[in-house]
Amino acid sequence: MKILRLDIAGLRCIREARIAAGEGVHFLLGPNGAGKTTVLEALHLLGYGRSFRAGQREAVIQRGAAQSLVFAELAAASGRHRVGLRRTASDWSARIDESDAAGLVDLFRICPVVCFEPGSHALISGPAELRRAYLDWSVFHVEPDFLPAWRRHQRALKQRNAGLRSGWPDALLEPWERELADTGLRIASIRQRVLDELRDPVVDLASAFLPELGGVHLSLSTGFGDRDSASPETLLAAYVAARGLDRERGHTRFGAHRADWSLGFEAAPRREHLSRGQEKLAALVMELAQVEHFRTRTGDWPVLLLDDLASELDREHQGRVLDWIFAAGLQAWITGTEVPASLRDRSEAWHLFHVEQGTITPA
Numbered sequence: 001m002k003i004l005r006l007d008i009a010g011l012r013c014i015r016e017a018r019i020a021a022g023e024g025v026h027f028l029l030g031p032n033g034a035g036k037t038t039v040l041e042a043l044h045l046l047g048y049g050r051s052f053r054a055g056q057r058e059a060v061i062q063r064g065a066a067q068s069l070v071f072a073e074l075a076a077a078s079g080r081h082r083v084g085l086r087r088t089a090s091d092w093s094a095r096i097d098e099s100d101a102a103g104l105v106d107l108f109r110i111c112p113v114v115c116f117e118p119g120s121h122a123l124i125s126g127p128a129e130l131r132r133a134y135l136d137w138s139v140f141h142v143e144p145d146f147l148p149a150w151r152r153h154q155r156a157l158k159q160r161n162a163g164l165r166s167g168w169p170d171a172l173l174e175p176w177e178r179e180l181a182d183t184g185l186r187i188a189s190i191r192q193r194v195l196d197e198l199r200d201p202v203v204d205l206a207s208a209f210l211p212e213l214g215g216v217h218l219s220l221s222t223g224f225g226d227r228d229s230a231s232p233e234t235l236l237a238a239y240v241a242a243r244g245l246d247r248e249r250g251h252t253r254f255g256a257h258r259a260d261w262s263l264g265f266e267a268a269p270r271r272e273h274l275s276r277g278q279e280k281l282a283a284l285v286m287e288l289a290q291v292e293h294f295r296t297r298t299g300d301w302p303v304l305l306l307d308d309l310a311s312e313l314d315r316e317h318q319g320r321v322l323d324w325i326f327a328a329g330l331q332a333w334i335t336g337t338e339v340p341a342s343l344r345d346r347s348e349a350w351h352l353f354h355v356e357q358g359t360i361t362p363a
Contacts, residue, residue, distance in 0.1 A: 001112055001303055002331045003043065004080075005073040010065035012038045013358040020362070022351055025325060027343060028335045029363075030355035036335035039360065040115065040305045042070045043333060045085055047113030047303075049092060049104045054119075061087060074111065077300035081110055105147070112141055112294060112302035116287045118312060121279040123286060124271050128260035135220075135261060138290055139194045142297040146190050153183035153256055164243075165250045173243065181235035184256040188222040188229070195220050195261060197297070201289035206265070208320060209281045214266030223258035280312055288324065301330035310336050318342050 006019040013035045019026075028036040041051050041060065051060055061068045071084040084095040085107065094101035101107050114137075123130055139146045156179035163173050199218050206216045222229065227238040238254075246252055263282055268274050274282060287304075294302050304325065309318055319342035325332045326348050334343075343350065352363035 001074055001076040001110075001300055003072055003074050003303060005071075006039070006042065007069070007071040008039065008042045009070075010062045010068040011042055011060055011070065012062055014038050014042075014360075015062065015065075015358055017358070017360045019353065019360055021331070024329070024331065024348065025322070025343065025350040026331070026333045026353065027339060027350060028333065028353050028355050028360075029337070029339060031337060034355045035358040035360070036355045037117075037307055038358075039355070040117075040307050040333055040335060043072075043111075043113055043303060043305060044115055045070050045087075046072060046083060046111040047108055049085070049108065052115050052117050052119070052307075061089065072111070076110060077298065078110070083107055083110060109141070112300075113305060114287050114291050114294075114302050115305040115307070116284055116312070117305070117307035120283040120287065120312075121276065123283040124263065124274065124279045128258070131261050132259055134286065134290070135191055135195060135259075138198065138293055139190055141294060143190050143194065146187065149183045149186045149190070152179060153187060156180045156183065157252055157255065157257055161251050164247050164252070167247075170240075170243065174240070177239035178232070178236050180239060180252070180255055181232040184222075184224070185229060185232055185235060187256040188220075188224070188259065191222075191256075191259060192220050194293075198286075198289055198293050201292040201296075202263070202285060205285040205288050205292075206282075208324075209285050209317065210265065210278060213268050213278070216266075217262075217264040217269070219262055219264075221260045221262070223254060223256050223260070225254050227254065281317065284313070284317075284321070288321075291328075291330065295328075295330075301328070304330055304332040306332060306334045308336060309334050310338070310340055315340070315342060322346070 002023065003021045006021060008014045008017045028039055030036050041053060044052050067086055067088045069084065069086050073082050082097055086093045092104060094104055094107040096106060096110065123134055156176045160173055160176040160180060163176065195218060202218055203216045224235065228234045242253065263286065264270065291302055291304055313321065318340050322342050354361045354363060
């Protein structure tokens with residue numbers, strides 16, 4: 001996918017801006033607080049419906065504005081599209097090719113975006129929900145059976161948790177437990193398949209960015225713990241056996257909603273063995289592997305966002321990332337307070353934009 005035009009209105013410090021985009025690398029140059037990250041945030045909103053920055057969702061709306069708007073013209077493997085996303089204080093709405101979208105999911109499928117930013121190290125060192133979200137992004141985009149199963153699982157989980165807290169009899173819990181077992185195993189199988197597909201690009205990229213750590217180990221924890229999950233019936237029996245303690249706790253303690261994955265290295269088998277710099281590089285490896293996997297499975301590239309690259313990586317690794325981007329030929333958007341020498345001195349064409357107090361000007 002390539003963004004051809006990006007319009008932003010009422011988003012943080014950007015009152016109104018239009019960017020005509022092209023092939024390859026787009027570098028957003030400006031001082032801190034100028035609005036560089038807000039441009040990446042606009043693209044991220046199209047792909048996820050949320051910002052990668054911490055804070056409440058309505059905080060993206062510019063102070064004093066009633067809404068924020070992001071509009072893009074893009075070219076994808078499926079053709080050219082015009083998409084828009086509007087955020088008010090209470091809800092989101094989206095349009096695709098001049099029609100109201102039935103749901104934001106339709107927008108996300110058209111606008112695949114992968115982002116590496118200052119908080120990305122949490123993909124390695126942070127909570128399991130971040131790693132689940134990472135894996136499920138890939139699963140969502142390449143496995144059409146995942147979303148229906150995930151929605152069924154979420155509904156069953158919500159109902160069982162409500163029943164546990166409300167004291168429902170066992171007979172009312174059993175249908176939801178059966179649904180959890182059936183959909184949970186289906187989700188686990190799909191996740192495992194996609195994680196297996198990610199392994200090869202992870203190994204290749206780790207050898208380029210973290211060669212000192214040796215061989216790579218990538219594994220999935222399904223969320224079932226040590227329970228026998230060989231079949232829906234055995235997993236159902238485990239949910240039945242867990243009812244007593246789950247009633248005391250008021251929630252379902254195991255299942256696909258507790259899945260996690262781990263990345264280990266020969267010289268650093270546990271994430272605690274990594275330095276902060278190595279955590280960042282490991283997260284970068286996972287993000288770039290996700291980009292490559294998406295390309296392999298769909299025949300198209302997602303858009304890659306790299307926020308404040310110079311502060312996250314040293315010059316050598318900045319150069320390696322740029323080498324990878326130019327060799328791949330995908331569209332990337334990068335921010336910084338100065339243009340890295342590894343970009344400035346390249347022979348390939350790239351695009352420079354100056355950002356100052358929410359105003360964006362092509363160089």
